[in-house]
Amino acid sequence: xxxxxxxxxxxxxxxxxxxxxxxxxxxxxxxxxxxxxxxxxxxxxxxxxxxxxxxxxxxxxxxxxxxxxxxxxxxxxxxxxxxxxxxxxxxxxxxxxxxxxxxxxxxxxxxxxxxxxxxxxxxxxxxxxxxxxxxxxxxxxxxxxxxxxxxxxxxxxxxxxxxxxxxxxxxxxxxxxxxxxxxxxxxxxxxxxxxxxxxxxxxxxxxxxxxxxxxxxxxxxxxxxxxxxxxxxxxxxxxxxxxxxxxxxxxxxxxxxxxxxxxxxxxxxxxxxxxxxxxxxxxxxxxxxxxxxxxxxxxxxxxxxxxxxxxxxxxxxxxxxxxxxxxxxxxxxxxxxxxxxxxxxxxxxxxxxxxxxxxxxxxxxx
Amino acid sequence: xxxxxxxxxxxxxxxxxxxxxxxxxxxxxxxxxxxxxxxxxxxxxxxxxxxxxxxxxxxxxxxxxxxxxxxxxxxxxxxxxxxxxxxxxxxxxxxxxxxxxxxxxxxxxxxxxxxxxxxxxxxxxxxxxxxxxxxxxxxxxxxxxxxxxxxxxxxxxxxxxxxxxxxxxxxxxxxxxxxxxxxxxxxxxxxxxxxxxxxxxxxxxxxxxxxxxxxxxxxxxxxxxxxxxxxxxxxxxxxxxxxxxxxxxxxxxxxxxxxxxxxxxxxxxxxxxxxxxxxxxxxxxxxxxxxxxxxxxxxxxxxxxxxxxxxxxxxxxxxxxxxxxxxxxxxxxxxxxxxxxxxxxxxxxxxxxxxxxxxxxxxxxx
Numbered sequence: 001x002x003x004x005x006x007x008x009x010x011x012x013x014x015x016x017x018x019x020x021x022x023x024x025x026x027x028x029x030x031x032x033x034x035x036x037x038x039x040x041x042x043x044x045x046x047x048x049x050x051x052x053x054x055x056x057x058x059x060x061x062x063x064x065x066x067x068x069x070x071x072x073x074x075x076x077x078x079x080x081x082x083x084x085x086x087x088x089x090x091x092x093x094x095x096x097x098x099x100x101x102x103x104x105x106x107x108x109x110x111x112x113x114x115x116x117x118x119x120x121x122x123x124x125x126x127x128x129x130x131x132x133x134x135x136x137x138x139x140x141x142x143x144x145x146x147x148x149x150x151x152x153x154x155x156x157x158x159x160x161x162x163x164x165x166x167x168x169x170x171x172x173x174x175x176x177x178x179x180x181x182x183x184x185x186x187x188x189x190x191x192x193x194x195x196x197x198x199x200x201x202x203x204x205x206x207x208x209x210x211x212x213x214x215x216x217x218x219x220x221x222x223x224x225x226x227x228x229x230x231x232x233x234x235x236x237x238x239x240x241x242x243x244x245x246x247x248x249x250x251x252x253x254x255x256x257x258x259x260x261x262x263x264x265x266x267x268x269x270x271x272x273x274x275x276x277x278x279x280x281x282x283x284x285x286x287x288x289x290x291x292x293x294x295x296x297x298x299x300x301x302x303x304x305x306x307x308x309x310x311x312x313x314x315x316x317x318x319x320x321x322x323x324x325x326x327x328x329x330x331x332x333x334x335x336x337x338x339x340x341x342x343x344x345x346x347x348x349x350x351x352x353x354x355x356x357x358x359x360x361x362x363x364x365x366x
Numbered sequence: 367x368x369x370x371x372x373x374x375x376x377x378x379x380x381x382x383x384x385x386x387x388x389x390x391x392x393x394x395x396x397x398x399x400x401x402x403x404x405x406x407x408x409x410x411x412x413x414x415x416x417x418x419x420x421x422x423x424x425x426x427x428x429x430x431x432x433x434x435x436x437x438x439x440x441x442x443x444x445x446x447x448x449x450x451x452x453x454x455x456x457x458x459x460x461x462x463x464x465x466x467x468x469x470x471x472x473x474x475x476x477x478x479x480x481x482x483x484x485x486x487x488x489x490x491x492x493x494x495x496x497x498x499x500x501x502x503x504x505x506x507x508x509x510x511x512x513x514x515x516x517x518x519x520x521x522x523x524x525x526x527x528x529x530x531x532x533x534x535x536x537x538x539x540x541x542x543x544x545x546x547x548x549x550x551x552x553x554x555x556x557x558x559x560x561x562x563x564x565x566x567x568x569x570x571x572x573x574x575x576x577x578x579x580x581x582x583x584x585x586x587x588x589x590x591x592x593x594x595x596x597x598x599x600x601x602x603x604x605x606x607x608x609x610x611x612x613x614x615x616x617x618x619x620x621x622x623x624x625x626x627x628x629x630x631x632x633x634x635x636x637x638x639x640x641x642x643x644x645x646x647x648x649x650x651x652x653x654x655x656x657x658x659x660x661x662x663x664x665x666x667x668x669x670x671x672x673x674x675x676x677x678x679x680x681x682x683x684x685x686x687x688x689x690x691x692x693x694x695x696x697x698x699x700x701x702x703x704x705x706x707x708x709x710x711x712x713x714x715x716x717x718x719x720x721x722x723x724x725x726x727x728x729x730x731x732x
Contacts (some may be wrong), residue, residue, distance in 0.1 A: 014401045022404060023396040026607070030389040038383045038575035040375075068434045068579075072601040101599055209404035211606035213434075233467055235438040239605035240577030241392070 002317035005351030025249035037244035043231030046243035070203035070215025078106035094326030119152030134167035144293025147337035161194035181292035272345035280356030303366035368683035371717030391615035403610035409597030412609035436569035436581025444472035460692030485518030500533035510659025513703035527560035547658035548633035638711035646722030669732035
């Protein structure tokens with residue numbers, strides 16, 4: 001059987017987990033605030049962690065809601081925001097597959113707006129609003145988007161925020177990857193530009209460790225208490241042991257150095273993947289070279305059907321996520337998402353060579 | 367201002383948290399399985415913890431779904447079970463207020479069946495089924511029920527399970543308090559009696575620590591994978607740091623001894639509360655003396671309105687939860703729930719004396 005080199009999941013590999021620093025942070029938390037770590041909190045989570053996050057984003061701590069991962073934050077936001085009134089939600093096409101799923105679960109009528117190399121096509125968004133009226137929400141992943149790898153250009157950020165203000169919709173900015181940038185300058189967040197028109201969310205999954213399950217939303221002042229109550233009515237509070245440990249980790253100055261280390265490792269993996277795709281994928285394959293993050297999104301040439309080929313790739317030990325999964329409407333049949341985050345560089349070369357062979361054979365017999 | 371002696375929340379006081387043992391367990395987890403504690407798992411949670419829970423209940427580990435607290439488990443069950451088909455759900459009257467809330471959120475049409483000193487009135491349930499047909503779900507807290515303190519009698523357990531089998535509905539058994547029994551014999555669980563007719567859930571909130579946020583559901587073999595997928599699509603996985611620490615805690619033999627200690631403390635607090643209510647509450651007040659758990663539920667005499675008096679009691683530093691909160695339909699105006707779990711015995715006496723005075727004055731002027 002072929003060795004397993006999965007390109008499926010956007011997770012950090014175990015060598016990218018800050019085991020030693022987190023061990024110390026947990027011990028520190030259990031020494032300095034055992035009752036906080038072991039008792040209930042409110043639905044908003046750990047006060048110290050909220051304050052730390054608020055400080056980084058320059059907002060009031062009362063606007064920060066720490067959740068059991070950021071997907072849960074998105075579900076809370078959708079459930080609260082869509083409880084009454086219009087339910088049309090626009091997302092990028094392609095976008096994070098699970099986001100489509102939780103938005104629909106909250107009753108959203110989800111439609112996609114195209115993405116290109118500069119992120120969400122804001123002209124297409126404006127045209128959609130012209131045609132259908134303002135949506136309730138627009139869900140955007142502005143940096144190294146999942147799955148496309150594209151980053152929303154600065155001028156488009158300004159336009160997007162302006163559209164939100166003019167038409168009175170709310171932007172959900174989902175930014176788990178923004179700090180994992182190894183090329184180019186950090187762009188202003190939608191939260192910075194759009195203030196109360198924006199609900200901004202992120203997570204410590206990619207910057208610290210997924211198993212802690214700590215995500216957060218920064219909500220407008222009026223929405224935050226409703227989100228907190230909703231969280232409280234769902235699970236009382238998130239894990240306080242996790243949040244207390246994470247608060248100690250951040251207070252101990254571990255956050256930035258580790259992000260730097262993760263960023264360097266990811267850059268190397270991304271370079272390996274782009275090089276391998278250039279070398280081994282069939283001519284005519286295209287992708288946006290990401291400036292950070294976890295993913296390379298490849299559009300294969302006409303004649304490749306990534307849904308049909310997934311079984312063969314999986315059997316060969318090199319599964320990917322098929323393009324069709326990332327669209328609200330049928331699309332993406334020639335595309336595939338490759339996560340480089342969890343695979344060491346030498347294995348990336350081997351796996352991409354194997355996968356390129358499968359795509360090339362399919363094309364040859366098409 | 368009067369000292370604060372709140373009888374509101376069903377939480378353990380901080381002296382009932384196993385701080386030292388949990389500190390060791392967390393360190394143990396971070397030494398022996400740091401990658402498990404810091405990485406994603408499936409929506410089912412920690413494999414070792416699932417196995418430990420399965421062993422205690424005599425079921426296959428694959429049927430155990432560990433969640434971010436058991437309220438979240440109830441929401442998952444309701445969302446999956448009520449997604450299609452009938453939505454009538456019967457609960458005890460009174461029952462846990464947040465359970466009514468999450469059942470309704472999942473689309474349930476909730477109706478109450480009376481509770482007496484022997485728990486759910488199974489004759490009344492049978493009559494309701496006669497009248498309205500079988501419900502989709504019947505939600506029951508069999509031991510030291512929240513809020514009534516009553517325990518479902520053995521013969522009623524058999525009848526209930528028989529009704530479920532005859533009429534094809536599913537029982538949700540919510541049992542967070544069962545191990546906190548200090549009087550009488552442990553009765554067979556509904557899961558033991560009813561097998562696949564029962565979804566049984568519990569939590570480590572009352573037996574270890576709330577801040578870990580670890581609850582679980584034991585589901586029929588066919589349902590478990592659907593719950594796990596649903597959990598996965600909600601928050602990927604629960605906090606693995608919490609579950610890994612808890613698994614180490616349980617494997618280290620800490621579980622039973624600490625439950626024994628908590629049980630003894632609760633028994634003392636319960637005795638103090640019953641004694642104080644006997645002494646200070648107006649004549650004609652009645653309650654079921656609980657054999658375990660966290661709560662005493664008092665029915666005050668005619669003329670007392672616990673909704674109206676709550677403001678005064680809160681101002682006097684002795685808030686309770688008003689009876690009306692625990693019913694799906696309007697009811698409970700003479701009742702109140704008193705949690706003794708978080709208050710030391712001497713303060714229980716002082717607080718109940720104060721509260722008794724408020725009730726007595728209200729009666730005198732009624």
